[in-house]
Amino acid sequence: MPKVIFVALDGSRRTIDGAAGDSVMATAVRNGVPGIVGECGGNRSCATCHVYVDDGFAARVGPPDDLEDDMLDLAVSDRRDTSRLSCQIKLTDDLDGLTVHIPDEQP
Amino acid sequence: MTALIVGASQAGVQLATSLRDHGYTAPIVLVGAEAHAPYQRPPLSKQFLSGAADLASLELRTAGFYAERGIDVIRGERVTHVALSGSGRRGAGIALTDGGRAISFDRLALTVGARPRRLDVPGADLEGVCYLRDIDDAARLRAHLTRAQEVVVVGGGFIGLEAAAVARAAGRTVTVVEAAGRLIPRSVAPMVSEFFRQAHTRRGTGVRLGSGVAAIQGWQGRVSGVRLLDGTLLTADLVVVGVGVVPRTELAEQLGLACDGGIVVDEYARTSEPSIVAAGDCTVLPHPLAGGGRVRLESMPNAIAQARVAAATLAGDPRPYTEVPWFWSDQYDLKLQIAGVAHGYDQIVVRGDPGAERFSVLYYRRGQLQAITAVNWPADYLAVRRALAGGTPLAPDRAAASDTP
Structure with missing residues (x-):
């Protein structure tokens, strides 16, 4: 059960036991983490699950593919190097403790 | 001040969640006819059908979420009767389920969805004729698909084309039969229809346009082929029917609410009895982009957006529907x-x-x-x-x- 830690804008942290194979977005939405909407259900169609991956995990999570890259470019108000759509990050045991920061707004 | 939400799919769950977000503290009861915990439907014709996703991964919220937010989810019971009280608070009443339960409510929301339109031809009840609306349909279709060789898809809309793509990608022989002269005719321009016809054809899926189905043929109770109106026989051991949906308006009709190809709502998700709201596939709504007319938007984004509007209305903080309709489809x-x-x-x-x-x-x-x-x-x-x-x-x-x- 890889844990995921969601850090809100005010610095508060919420730790959730995820399941390997689930996306970070689905883990957040199912547990009602505020600030991650996931309107399209994980189909790279809405960009409402944008997160900043914590620096310590950015390399392990990796970069977005082209389609996701386009979405981030267009839809996200404050894109950074660590921006990802959390629907495209699949949990693995290797990512246990994955920490992501929630942006101040979703499109 | 119990709020009763009838229908526990995307719209119902969103309505319950948004009511809490609006600070609604009274009991919320969410009743769904299906036995499963509320789940996402769009993947049923995509990742779930192909086997890339399982039921657990489709759940909308965890059991803990509903408990924490004080949302009482009743599963496996369909509300069959509903009536408003003749006296007392406006909008209050009682609902009865087929499980024998009576639920008193002070606020009512209908998020009852739609059912797949049935194919009305001889042989439509043969084993191997499948529909695709809920998780049980999808599981049945997935099981059939593992054994099938020749698949005929009746209906060249989104559901039909997505199912065809999954079946073709799994190596089956697939033919799509569409009664209209082009694919997805109600949603895209003719050139986009033509693009999809060519794209399916390029990938080895047969497409027959302007073809009506006369009958499903069977042998020993199982599907063996599809007879078209022009007499052509397409052999098949699996038939997938995707010919649209019919909104569930029975409860609205019991309540005397206006219905016109769906439950009529305004931009605040209010029905013709303004104390009752409705949202999702069961509704028809006015939309500025529809040129002044009403539209039925059968989509998850609409279910979510409209449910939020309905929750705001119920919570006494009405905001009009402004969402631009959007939709997606994955094929190959x-x-x-x-x-x-x-x-x-x-x-x-x-x-x-x-x-x-x-x-x-x-x-x-x-x-x-x-x-x-x-x-x-x-x-x-x-x-x-x-x-x-x-x-x-x-x-x-x-x-x-x-x-x-």
């Missing part, structure tokens, strides 16, 4: 994204190259941008969706220029 490696309403347009602008399977079509009415369909081009889709949402004009000649982002 093609991602189709639609924003706006492509009805009543008089001009289209094509960007990109359909031959390269990456292009977009913008729809205009009297020079006014109305909608986009984009294939494998999310950037265009998002730009237009934003322009529509912000009311930004995007002139046809500018859109046609390839260097316009």
